[in-house]
Amino acid sequence: MPEILQSKPVLSCSGNDQCFEARVAVVRLEKPHLSTTDARMMVLKEACVVLNWKEKDLRNRMAIWRGYKEIKDTGGWACLIFASTGIYRFCKYRTEFGEGLFTRLRHLQSSFEVAADTLHPGWRDLLQVIRQNTSCVYHGHPHEWVNMSEGAAVPLASTYEHLDLPQGLQYQFIEECVLDRTHFGTHDPRRVPELDPDLCLVCKERQSDEIQKNQCLCFPALFGGVRHPVPVQVFRTSTGKNNGVIARCNFDRGTVIGEFTGLITNGIEGVDVMLGGSRGRAYQIYQGQMGNFTRFINHSCRPNSQFQRFYWRGMERIIVVSRGILAGSEITVDYSDNYWRQLSKKCLCGESCCRFAGREG
Secondary structure, eight states: OHHHHTHHHHHHHHHHHHHHHHHHHHHHHHOTTSOHHHHHHHHHHHHHHHHTOOHHHHHHHHHHHHHHHHHHHHHOHHHHHTOOTHHHHHHHHTTTOSHHHHHHHHHHHHHHHHHHHHHOTTGGGGGGGGTOOOOOOOOSOGGGEEEOSSSSOEEGGGGGGGGOOTTOOOOEEOSSOEEOHHHHTTOOTTBOTTSOTTBOTTTOOBOOSSTTTOOOOSSTTTSSSOOOOOSEEEEEOSSSOOEEEEESSOBOTTOEEEEOOSEEEOOOOSSOOEEESOGGGOEEEEOSSEEOGGGGOEEOSSOSEEEEEEEETTEEEEEEEESOBOTTOBOEEOOOHHHHHHSOOOOOOOOTTOTTTTOOO
């Protein structure tokens, strides 16, 4: 990650502001007759001589360092370390600095640390540059942690304790679907024999798992391109829906968010499953014990994303595609009328157009 390579200067600058204030405190102890302002001026001139800088240059740098420190104090070290180079201009001109920014940073602090600890577990080693020793707090998969409205994130399993499961929540995060061989043997029901595995049905371009050879750009973030961690997190909803999925960046309309992964099986009744295939090759995707973050996407009668079928290399994939989602928004889909007909549940989407508002759960 390029941003992390620029962290040492930022760390040093944040520490410089603290050193300056510490020096001011020492001067005031040594010369109690000086006011705070006079002590600061004395230290400022002293620093200019030592660093061979002009006073104006030092004041400008100190203003930037102070901005770094304010961000670190509010959003935590991860917030500062993984910031891009734009943070320099942000702190220099102090655009949008204010209580709104700091309220937001306080709210997101644990979210930053969940992402940093799980995706870059060695990031805290950088803090040794300024003799700050902290330990990794969040281990494992990024989506094994649920971000709360207040305070630290909690383990995913702890949010299902009310279900009294004999062994607690047992859930394995997977990137690709797993075939239930007891039902299908070695034959994957998602494969469509009559399709050309090298040709995209949508754009008519060549599909290949080799990035250099692939020409299909329908969903490059998922198929035929470089994969990056999906910028989403699991969070605790405030509307009684237990967990949900929140976007941590904007998803433009038509952008793929992720693939619906789980166990490819058949014959399951009475629980949530995704139906796929056709009458002659029907299958279900069951996310009871394995899958990815798409399991936690909630229903809405006015969704901001949708399930969509896409054929990659001759195989049907169920993907979640954005209808236009802003960072900080909950990602939702429409579970379909068929879902609600089969299960006795109450809709909690809260939309004015809710189709199941009066339904008993």
